[in-house]
Amino acid sequence: MNTTQSDRWQVEVERRLSQGVELEFTQAQFARTVEAAPDDVGLKIFLDGLVGATSAERHEVYRCPMAPCARLLPAGMANTVCPFCQADFEQEGVTAEVEPVYRLVGEGSRDIRWLIVIHGMNSRAKWQEAFSWEIANRLSYSAPVLIYKYGWATIDVFARWLHDRLARRLGERMRIAIAEAQKSRLPDRPDIIAHSFGTLLLSRVLENPEFADLKFGRIITAASIVRPDFDWDRLIAQGRVEAVLNHVGGQDRAVPFAQYAIPGAGPGGKVGYLAASTLNVRAEEYGHSGFFLPENLGAAISRHGLWQAFLTRPLARFRPVGAFVAEADWRPAPLVVRMCTRTLAYGVFWVLAPFSWVRRKIDP
Structure with missing residues (x-):
C-alpha cells in the first residue's frame, strides 16, 4: 500500500463521514468506489487499520454460496435456505460464505x-410560489412545505404589541x-427557514x-434581524431546537x-449569532x-448546496465556505439613540395607521 493510495482512500472515508452516507460497506463495495481491486491486500490493511483506530467497526455477514445468486443473507438465515434463490444449503452440500x-x-x-x-x-415575491417546486425538483425526495404568510407587515414592525400578536398567530398556526x-x-x-422580519417573529x-x-x-x-445575543444555546440545550444556521448577506444594507x-x-x-452552538455563514455578494x-x-437547495447540506448532513464535520465566528464584544446601540429613533418611528406609526388599515382591506 503506497501513500498516494492511502490518501485517496482516506479522502473517500472523509467524504462519507461528512455527508453521512454509505457508512456501511464490504471491501469489494469500497474498492469499486476508489477504483481498486476487490481483493486488494493494501486496501484490507487500510480498512482493518480504521477498525484498530476505532474509526470503524467490523462485523461478519453471510452471503449465498450459489453463484447465480451470491446475495447477502438476512440475519439468522446463514445455514438454512436462501430466501432469494430458494437454494437449500444442506441439500446442495454447501455453507454460506x-x-x-x-x-x-x-x-x-x-x-x-x-x-x-x-x-x-x-x-x-415569486420565490414563495416557486419554493415548493424547487424543493421537489432539486432534492432527491419530496418534502411538504408550509409557507406561512402573515399578510402585509408595514407599520406593524414599529410596535412590540403588534409583534406579539403576529407571533401568537404564527405559534398557533405552527401548532x-x-x-x-x-x-x-x-x-x-x-x-424552519425564516427571512428578515420572519426571523424576529420566530424568536418571539x-x-x-x-x-x-x-x-x-x-x-x-x-x-x-434577531439580536446577536439571542440565547440559541439554551434552546438547543433544552431540546427545543436541533441546530441553527444563520445565513448572512455581506451586502445587506437593511439589517x-x-x-x-x-x-x-x-x-x-x-x-452573526454569539451562541457557540450556532453556525454563522456569510455570503459576501x-x-x-x-x-x-x-x-x-436553486444553488442553496441543490444536492451539495448550503441549505440542503445543513438540513441533511451530520453537523459535527460540517464546515461550509464562509463560516465565521461572531465578535463576542457586540453591544446594542446606546439606549438613548434607540429610544429616539423608535419614538420617531412610533409617531410615524400613528400617522400612517389609517392608511395601513385601508391597504390591508384592499389587499389582505
Whole structure:
C-alpha cells in the first residue's frame, strides 16, 4: 500500500463521514468506489487499520454460496435456505460464505421530512410560489412545505404589541400544522427557514411560554434581524431546537438599521449569532433578499448546496465556505439613540395607521 493510495482512500472515508452516507460497506463495495481491486491486500490493511483506530467497526455477514445468486443473507438465515434463490444449503452440500462488513463510526444523514417557511416584510415575491417546486425538483425526495404568510407587515414592525400578536398567530398556526403532520405520520419537529422580519417573529414564538411545547428540527435564518445575543444555546440545550444556521448577506444594507426602528431587533444577519452552538455563514455578494433570487435559491437547495447540506448532513464535520465566528464584544446601540429613533418611528406609526388599515382591506 503506497501513500498516494492511502490518501485517496482516506479522502473517500472523509467524504462519507461528512455527508453521512454509505457508512456501511464490504471491501469489494469500497474498492469499486476508489477504483481498486476487490481483493486488494493494501486496501484490507487500510480498512482493518480504521477498525484498530476505532474509526470503524467490523462485523461478519453471510452471503449465498450459489453463484447465480451470491446475495447477502438476512440475519439468522446463514445455514438454512436462501430466501432469494430458494437454494437449500444442506441439500446442495454447501455453507454460506462469510464476508466482513465495515461500518464507519459516524452519524448518518437525515431526511428533510417537512418544512415551515416564514417570509420577511411584504415579500410576496415569486420565490414563495416557486419554493415548493424547487424543493421537489432539486432534492432527491419530496418534502411538504408550509409557507406561512402573515399578510402585509408595514407599520406593524414599529410596535412590540403588534409583534406579539403576529407571533401568537404564527405559534398557533405552527401548532396546528404540527398536529396535522402527526396525523400524516410525519415528525413533530419541522425544519424552519425564516427571512428578515420572519426571523424576529420566530424568536418571539420561541420566547413565549405559551408555545413551550413546540419543538423544531434545524432552523435556517436568512437576513436575520434577531439580536446577536439571542440565547440559541439554551434552546438547543433544552431540546427545543436541533441546530441553527444563520445565513448572512455581506451586502445587506437593511439589517444593521433594524435595531433603530424595530423593538427587540438586532443585527444578527450582519454581526452573526454569539451562541457557540450556532453556525454563522456569510455570503459576501448577497443583499437583503439575495437569498431568494431564483439562481441563489436553486444553488442553496441543490444536492451539495448550503441549505440542503445543513438540513441533511451530520453537523459535527460540517464546515461550509464562509463560516465565521461572531465578535463576542457586540453591544446594542446606546439606549438613548434607540429610544429616539423608535419614538420617531412610533409617531410615524400613528400617522400612517389609517392608511395601513385601508391597504390591508384592499389587499389582505
